Amino acid sequence: xxxxxxxxxxxxxxASWHFSPRSIAVLAFALLVAFIPFSRVLVGLYGxxxxxxxxxxxxxxxxxxxxxxxxxxxxxxxxxxxGSWTGLAVVLLGVLLWLIAELSTIYIIAQYAFxxxxxxxxxxxxxxxxxxxxxxxxxxxxxxxxxxxxxxxxLSLRLQLxxxxxxxxxxxxxxxSVYLDGNVIDLGSYKLQVAEACSGLRYLFPLMALxxxxxxxxxxxxxKRVAVFLASIPIAVFMNSLRIxxxxxxxxxxxxxxxxxxxxxxxxxxxxxxxxxxxLGVAASLSRLGPHPVRLRDALxxxxxxxxxxxxxxxxRVLPVAFVAATAVAATAATFSLFLPERVELRPxxxxxxxxxxxxxxxxxxxxxxxxxYLDALKLDDYLxxxxxxxxxxxxxxxxxxxxxxxxxxSAHSPRSCLPGGGWEFETLAPRRLxxxxxxxxxxxxxxxxxxxxxxxxxxxxxxxxxxxxxxLVKWYILRDAITRNRxxxxxxxxxxxxxxxxxxxxxxxxxxxLSGMLSGQLSRYVxx
Numbered sequence: 191x192x193x194x195x196x197x198x199x200x201x202x203x204x205a206s207w208h209f210s211p212r213s214i215a216v217l218a219f220a221l222l223v224a225f226i227p228f229s230r231v232l233v234g235l236y237g238x239x240x241x242x243x244x245x246x247x248x249x250x251x252x253x254x255x256x257x258x259x260x261x262x263x264x265x266x267x268x269x270x271x272x273g274s275w276t277g278l279a280v281v282l283l284g285v286l287l288w289l290i291a292e293l294s295t296i297y298i299i300a301q302y303a304f305x306x307x308x309x310x311x312x313x314x315x316x317x318x319x320x321x322x323x324x325x326x327x328x329x330x331x332x333x334x335x336x337x338x339x340x341x342x343x344x345l346s347l348r349l350q351l352x353x354x355x356x357x358x359x360x361x362x363x364x365x366x367s368v369y370l371d372g373n374v375i376d377l378g379s380y381k382l383q384v385a386e387a388c389s390g391l392r393y394l395f396p397l398m399a400l401x402x403x404x405x406x407x408x409x410x411x412x413x414k415r416v417a418v419f420l421a422s423i424p425i426a427v428f429m430n431s432l433r434i435x436x437x438x439x440x441x442x443x444x445x446x447x448x449x450x451x452x453x454x455x456x457x458x459x460x461x462x463x464x465x466x467x468x469x470l471g472v473a474a475s476l477s478r479l480g481p482h483p484v485r486l487r488d489a490l491x492x493x494x495x496x497x498x499x500x501x502x503x504x505x506x507r508v509l510p511v512a513f514v515a516a517t518a519v520a521a522t523a524a525t526f527s528l529f530l531p532e533r534v535e536l537r538p539x540x541x542x543x544x545x546x547x548x549x550x551x552x553x554x555x556x557x558x559x560x561x562x563x564y565l566d567a568l569k570l571d572d573y574l575x576x577x578x579x580x581x582x583x584x585x586x587x588x589x590x591x592x593x594x595x596x597x598x599x600x601s602a603h604s605p606r607s608c609l610p611g612g613g614w615e616f617e618t619l620a621p622r623r624l625x626x627x628x629x630x631x632x633x634x635x636x637x638x639x640x641x642x643x644x645x646x647x648x649x650x651x652x653x654x655x656x657x658x659x660x661x662x663l664v665k666w667y668i669l670r671d672a673i674t675r676n677r678x679x680x681x682x683x684x685x686x687x688x689x690x691x692x693x694x695x696x697x698x699x700x701x702x703x704x705l706s707g708m709l710s711g712q713l714s715r716y717v718x719x
Contacts, residue, residue: 205268205270205503205504205505206267206268206499206500206503206504206505207267207268207269207270207271207505207506207507208267208504208505208506208507209506209507210506210507213506213507213508213509216509216514216517217315219517219521220311220513220516220517220520222524223517223520223521223523223524224304224307224308224311224520224524226524226527226528227285227288227523227524227526227527228288228300228301228303228304228307231291231297231300231301231304232301232304234297235301235334235335235336236249238336239334242336243392244391244392244394244395244396245334245336245395247333247395247396247399248333248334251330251331251333251334251399252331252334254327254330254403255327255328255330255331256327258324258326258327258330258406259324259327260494260495261493261494261495262323262324262495263495263498264495264496264497264498264499265323265496266316266320266323266324267498267499268499269316269319269320269323270507271315271316271317271320271507271510272317272319272510273314273315273316273317273510273511273512273513274313274314274316274317274318274321274510274512275314275512276313276314276318277310277311277312277313277314277315277321277512277513277516278310278314278512278515278516278519279310280306280307280309280310280313280314281306281307281310281311281314281516281519281520282310282519283306283310284303284304284305284306284307284308284309284310285303285307285519285520285523287299287300287302287303287306288300288303288304288307288523289523290669290673291303292527292530292533293533293672293673294597294669294672294673295533295535295597295672296597296668296669296672297597298335298336298338301335302335305328305331305332305335307520308328308331309328310516311513311516311517311520312324312328314510314512314513314515314516315509315510315513315516317510326406329402330399330402330403330406333395333398333399333402339601340601340661340665342391343603343607344604344607345391346391347603347607347608347610347611348607349390349391349394349427349430350611351610351611352427352431353390353427353430353431353434354370354374354375354431354434355370355431356427356428356431356432356434356435357375357431357432357433357434357435357437357438358370358375358435358438359435360431360432360434360435360436360438360439361375361377361435361438361439361442363435364435364439366438366439366442368438370613371612371613374613375434375438377438377441377442382434382437382438382441390426390427390430390431393426393429393430393461393462393465394422394423394426394427394430396462397422397425397426397462397465397466397469398419398422398423398426400422400466400469401418401419401421401422401469402419404418404419404469404470404473404490405418405419407490407491407492408473408477408489408490409488409489409490409491410476410477410489411480414476414477414479417472417476418469418472418473418476421469421472422465422469425465425468425469425472426465429461429464429465429468430461432461433461470486470490473486473489473490474486477489477490533676535595535597535672535676535677535678536675536676536677537594537595537677537679538677538679538718539718540715540716540717540718541715541716542572542716543572543573543574543590543592543716544572544574545716546574546576546590546712546716547712548576548578550578550705550708550709550712551708552580552581553578553579553580553705553708554578554579554580555576555577555578555579555588556576556577557574557575557576558575558576558577559575560573560575568591568602568603570591570592570593570602571592571593571594572592572594572716573589573590573591573592574588574589574590574716575587575588575589576588578705580701580704580705582697582701584687584697584698584701584702585687585688586685586686586687586701586702586705587685587686587687588683588684588685588705588709589682589683589684589685589686590681590682590683590684590709590713590716590717591603591681591682592679592680592681592716592717593678593679593680593681594679595678595679596668596678596679596680597668597672597678601664601668601680602651602680602681602682603682604649604661604682605634605636605647605649605682605684606619606634606661609638609647612640613640613641614638614639614640614645615638615639615640616636616637616638617636617637617638617639617644618635618636618637619634619635619636620634620635620636621633621634621635621659622634622635624648624703624706624707625703626703626704626706626707626708626710627704627707627708627711628707628708628710628711629707629710631650631657631706631707631710632650632657632659633648633649633650633657633659633706634647634648634649634650634659635647635648636649637689638686642691643688644688644689645686645687645688645689646686646687646688646689646695646698646699646702647684647685647686648684648685648702648706649682649683649684649685650682650683651664651680651681651682651683652680652681652682652683652713652717653667653668653671653680653681654667654671654675654677654679654680654718654719655719657710664680668680679717679718680717681713681716681717683709683710683713685702685705685706685709687701687702
């Protein structure tokens with residue numbers, strides 16, 4: 191015999207629930223106050239989708255997420271919303287992240303904070319059981335947020351190198367002689383540069399979003415669904431590399447026009463369609479593994495979900511207290527945002543690096559300049575590129591890249607990431623403390639190799655009075671100083687000197703140490719403390 195309490199609970203779960211007009215008005219108000227603090231950030235997010243081709247797919251993700259929630263309409267309609275105080279804690283966390291983003295004006299934090307607030311409101315309203323029904327559609331929204339610029343740049347450079355290496359292997363399989371120098375494919379008569387746009391990110395991000403959708407609809411065990419999602423990564427990398435290899439082959443036989451224009455764009459779409467078919471092929475193969483093999487058409491059910499049933503008692507939902515409290519928190523943040531003045535970043539007075547001395551205690555420098563294509567990629571505000579020579583005759587290349595603001599992720603590319611793009615490989619790399627004429631200085635010291643050439647490299651990050659050698663620690667100080675000092679200016683300082691065969695490496699080491707000390711003593715005028 192069923193206990194009375196359990197029978198009552200079963201009857202409630204079987205009932206058909208609906209919101210009253212007043213509750214709908216409160217829900218609309220909650221959405222409004224959740225949007226207000228993030229309105230500027232979300233408009234900027236839409237602009238990022240328009241400007242960055244690798245995120246152009248993101249505009250449809252919110253609609254797909256809404257569709258996936260709508261598919262659950264029957265199950266949700268027959269579930270009581272019991273609310274959750276954990277949702278209130280999640281909303282408080284999102285508001286705290288928003289406040290940090292406002293103080294630091296690092297807007298990627300605010301973009302994630304918006305998703306946290308939305309998830310918190312849903313959890314506070316629906317409770318744990320119903321929230322699990324819509325968790326995957328909410329997680330899908332993570333694909334609308336661009337990766338942090340420093341991480342995306344590092345990933346792009348790594349993918350460029352992988353795609354170049356695999357693409358060259360494809361070209362050689364066709365019997366064509368080719369030379370790879372970093373991310374430049376030299377066919378002899380023509381050089382193909384695997385630029386950032388060809389890194390594969392334009393395949394990787396949308397293919398991962400598509401794989402997430404396929405895994406969601408895929409009726410299989412968890413490990414198979416995870417495998418389908420993870421398969422999108424090697425498929426995207428391999429197909430992008432194959433595309434680069436095929437471009438190299440067609441350029442060799444038909445000329446440079448095969449690497450340009452509409453044909454280049456068309457090849458990109460064809461390759462993405464092939465990526466999709468390969469992804470479905472992986473799902474089809476996995477569905478036939480195990481004791482109960484099925485066809486893909488049976489394992490991958492793309493439907494609109496069960497229709498809404500109207501059986502059982504029709505009950506009116508009562509908004510949980512936790513949701514009302516979470517809405518009040520969001521409303522407070524929205525009100526505060528309306529009166530919060532926009533924070534203008536401090537940019538200290540400094541001398542231009544164009545005035546940096548070319549004579550330094552016996553060292554003579556010759557200034558050089560960067561081509562516009564590199565300046566557009568680096569997005570820096572000031573720089574020094576010069577070759578210095580001292581009494582021993584050691585030529586030292588000096589590169590200083592300065593940024594007025596690093597809040598939007600625009601910061602100096604670490605030599606650890608960008609030098610391999612030019613074909614250089616690090617033999618060694620570790621921090622080292624130097625004893626210079628101007629005091630102790632900690633730098634990253636590395637030896638790089640390109641074929642038979644070797645060079646000694648020193649580099650460090652000069653950041654608002656600090657000398658930092660760890661790239662991730664640089665990001666932490668940017669966040670901390672953005673909040674506490676309202677500043678994110680900073681620079682990368684890099685010195686490189688050749689190590690000729692048979693030469694005394696100790697002399698080169700001494701020269702770099704000496705010049706590093708003199709540069710460090712001059713930097714405060716150009717990179718403010």
